[in-house]
Amino acid sequence: MGHSQADKAQSRERILEQAAEQIRDGGLESVSVGKLMRSANLTHGGFYGHFASRSDLLLHALERALDAGSAAFDARNGKGSVEYSATVRSYLSRKHRDARTTGCAIAALAGDVARADEAAREAMSAHIERFIGRVDTALGGDDPDKAVFAVSAMIGALVVSRVMADEKRADAVLAAAKRELLAIQQKE
Known part of the structure; x- marks a missing residue:
């Protein structure tokens, strides 16, 4: 018996949601198609009714994770104008650092994507460019290099803080x- 288009769409959504969460927590290589399909209560063979290949799945899961990160950013900061100091404080918070599966997918997956195919790098690049653009606007839009630096420093500090085994040192990385x-904005 066939499945309706609505059933197929719901199945695809379940697969993508689980894959996006899994890659944010364990990286791109953590996804096993067989395990993923079992966790979505689907057969391994049914996978190819939704995706052309594992690479296709990973690209869509990456895009889903990045979109979820952007949506969370919008929820915290609003879709319109971004307040720079609030963005820095929120992004470099202990809460954000500890939210590996729901926090910034850029910070969670940058190392993996740097080694991935061009499509994955392009997908993440587009999200990074939007982040830079929003921070540039928040900083007044007069020096795009400041926004590039700020975004790079935020992502890098979050990654380093997540790596640190000593929680006090991890907190110190975020604080520094x-x-x-924040001093960048005060120098203006």
């Missing part, structure tokens, strides 16, 4: 980056 990034 936050202090220096």
Whole structure:
């Protein structure tokens, strides 16, 4: 018996949601098609009714994770104008650092995507460019290099803080980056 288009769409959504969460937590290589399909209560063979290949799935899961990160950013900061200091404080918070599966997908997956195919790098590049654009606008839009630096420093500090085994040192990384990034705005 065939499945309706609505059933197929719901199945695809379940697969993508689970894959996006999994890659944010464990990286691109953490996805096993067989395990993913079982966790979505689907057969391994049914996978190819939704995706052309594992690479196709990973690209869509990456885009889903990046879109979820953008949506979370919008929820915290609003879709319109971004307030720079609030963005820095929110991004470089302990809460954000500890939210690996729901936090910034750029920070969670940058290392993996740097080694991935061009399509994955292009997908993440587009999200990074939007992040830079929003920060540039928040900083007044007069020096795009400041926004590039600020976004790079935020992402880098979040990654380094997540790596640190000592929680006090991890917190210190966030605090130092936050202090220096907030000073950028005060120098203007």
